[in-house]
Amino acid sequence: MRSSFILALATALVSSSLVARSDAQQLCNGYAELCAKTYDQVSYATTHNAYASNTGALAANQDNNISIQLKDGIRALMLDAYNTSTNDPNEIELCHTSCSLLDAGPLTKTLGQIKAFLDANPNEVVTIFWENAGNLTPAHFQNAYQAAGVTNYLYTQTTGSTTWPTLADMISSGKRLVNYVDSGADASVPWLMAEYDFVFETPFEIALGAAYLCTVDRPKDQRKQMYVMNHFISRTIAVSGVNADLPQPGAADQTNGPDLVSHANSCQSTFNQIPTFVAVDFYEKGSLLQTVAQLNGVTFNNKLPTQPASSTTSGALSAKSIISARAVSAAAIIGATSLLAL
Ligand SMILES: *[C@@H]1O[C@H](CO)[C@@H](O)[C@H](O)[C@H]1NC(C)=O
Ligand SMILES: *[C@@H]1O[C@H](CO)[C@@H](O)[C@H](O)[C@H]1NC(C)=O
Numbered sequence: 001m002r003s004s005f006i007l008a009l010a011t012a013l014v015s016s017s018l019v020a021r022s023d024a025q026q027l028c029n030g031y032a033e034l035c036a037k038t039y040d041q042v043s044y045a046t047t048h049n050a051y052a053s054n055t056g057a058l059a060a061n062q063d064n065n066i067s068i069q070l071k072d073g074i075r076a077l078m079l080d081a082y083n084t085s086t087n088d089p090n091e092i093e094l095c096h097t098s099c100s101l102l103d104a105g106p107l108t109k110t111l112g113q114i115k116a117f118l119d120a121n122p123n124e125v126v127t128i129f130w131e132n133a134g135n136l137t138p139a140h141f142q143n144a145y146q147a148a149g150v151t152n153y154l155y156t157q158t159t160g161s162t163t164w165p166t167l168a169d170m171i172s173s174g175k176r177l178v179n180y181v182d183s184g185a186d187a188s189v190p191w192l193m194a195e196y197d198f199v200f201e202t203p204f205e206i207a208l209g210a211a212y213l214c215t216v217d218r219p220k221d222q223r224k225q226m227y228v229m230n231h232f233i234s235r236t237i238a239v240s241g242v243n244a245d246l247p248q249p250g251a252a253d254q255t256n257g258p259d260l261v262s263h264a265n266s267c268q269s270t271f272n273q274i275p276t277f278v279a280v281d282f283y284e285k286g287s288l289l290q291t292v293a294q295l296n297g298v299t300f301n302n303k304l305p306t307q308p309a310s311s312t313t314s315g316a317l318s319a320k321s322i323i324s325a326r327a328v329s330a331a332a333i334i335g336a337t338s339l340l341a342l
Contacts (some may be wrong), residue, residue, distance in 0.1 A: 027123055028167035029075055031298045035171075039164040039178070040226050043295040044127060045288050046279040048232045050077035051094040051104035059102045061232065061247045061281040063308040066110055070117040072305040073289050076127040076277050077114075081107070081141070082134040090143040092136060097244075111148030118153055118177065125170050127277070129195065129228070130181040138189035141181070153177035154191040157198065162225050182218075196224065199276070202267065204230040208248050212259065214267035229267050229275035231260055247281045256286025264291055284308070 028035040034042055047069050049061035062069070066077060082093045084106065094110060096102035104110070114126065130141070145151055155175040157164065170176045180195035196219040203217040212231065216223055233255055234245040248255070260280065268274050274295040280288055284305035293300040 026168065026171075028171060029124055030073060030301055030303070031293075031296065033298050034296060035168040036166055037296075038166050039125065039170065040162070040276065042167065042276070043274050043292050044075040044277050045073055045283065045292045046076035046078065046127075046129075046228070046277040047074050047283050048078050048230070048279045048281050049080065049096055050074070051079055051110055052096045052102055054102060054104065057102055058246055059096050059244070061096070063249070063282055064284060064306055065113075067113045067117065068306050069283065070114070070121075070124075070126070072284065073303060074283060075125065076129065076279075078129045078131065078279060079107075079110070080131045080133045081136050083136065089140055090147055092134070092140065092144045095133070107144045108148045111145060111150050114177070115148060115150045115153070118150070123171050125167050125176040125178070127178040127180070129277075130179065130192075132181050132184045135184060138181075138184065138186055138192050141179075141192050142189045150177060154179065156191045157193060159194070159197055196222070198224055199226045199228060200224040201228040202230050204232075205245070206230070206233045208233050208235045208251060212263040212266070214263070214270040223271075226276035227267075227271065227273075228277040228279055229264065230279050231255070231263055232279065232281040249282050249285075252282035252285035254286070256280050256282065256288050260286060260288065260291050264295060268295070 025032045026035055029042065029044075047062055050066055050069060052060050053062040053065045054060050064072070069077070079094055080096060082095045082099055084091050084093045085099070092107035093099055094104040094107055096104070114128075118124065118126065145154070152174060153176055155170060155178045157178075165173070178193075179191055180193050180199060182195050185192055185194035200216050200223060201218045202215060203213050206212060210233075214229075217230075233248050233251065235248055236243050236245050238244075260278070264275055264278065278288065278292055278295070280286075284307055289303070289305060290300045
């Protein structure tokens with residue numbers, strides 16, 4: 001009798017520890033259901049020109065900085081690589097169009113913020129898309145990543161392989177920073193992968209008011225395993241005879257709300273597959289995170305994105321925009337801002 005009591009007690013303890021274990025179920029990129037999915041089967045909230053968050057700058061694509069973006073659930077970042085003014089071979093400058101128009105500073109600083117996030121959040125997989133605007137070598141990227149201390153996190157997929165690990169596998173291996181570059185990749189730095197070996201993109205130059213297309217834009221007419229659905233708009237404004245494509249924060253609630261949902265539905269049915277990377281400007285406006293949760297077939301965790309104290313929507317006309325646009329004359333910018341206000 002006594003022994004059967006002990007046995008019952010032991011059984012109860014074992015089953016309660018099992019219950020406790022399943023209560024603390026692992027989340028991957030915020031959702032338990034994503035752990036068993038392979039990397040290529042998941043949809044990721046993506047920020048276009050993620051670094052370009054100089055509040056108030058006319059050329060800014062985001063309101064929140066990269067630390068806040070990651071905290072909010074952005075899991076893929078589009079970055080533009082330029083030489084530093086001194087051509088430092090160990091450092092890369094993050095700029096938009098030109099470093100005199102928008103300079104978001106050195107890459108090692110931004111990689112430091114990404115590293116801090118990965119260190120503090122062991123169940124998250126993050127992707128970086130590089131636009132190699134400065135024609136930098138893979139070794140140059142390698143040097144900057146090394147300087148930032150993130151090399152332990154770098155994931156390498158074998159070229160030509162379409163079999164990806166699950167998010168849970170990537171998390172347990174610790175290799176959870178995936179990097180693609182649009183040009184200049186070579187075998188000398190395998191983790192810096194040629195984007196168009198794995199991913200195609202829908203058109204990215206979408207004018208305010210134009211249709212959102214679901215066609216294969218880059219690489220030209222070549223369908224790949226995954227895709228970026230580019231969903232950010234701009235308006236071209238001639239400034240001193242130079243055309244500038246300016247982001248449209250004032251339209252972002254609509255762009256990232258109803259327009260995003262219908263674009264994603266349309267691309268999903270055109271390509272018969274969910275967009276892997278859903279890339280937007282001003283990600284905290286509209287319903288990006290809800291839309292991506294829906295694409296992933298999970299119930300949105302209700303973690304709403306950070307609303308900036310002063311968004312570009314109201315800041316676009318401030319004097320700061322003039323300061324950050326040294327390449328064009330102040331008078332021309334004032335002309336452009338009055339056009340923008342229309
Ligand atoms: C990012 O923005 C937040 C909110 O404005 C600020 O507190 C934080 O210091 C910024 N982080 C970096 C690395 O600039
Ligand atoms: C960047 O700097 C390197 C020297 O580190 C130089 O070889 C290269 O031409 C520069 N690229 C551009 C686009 O100026």
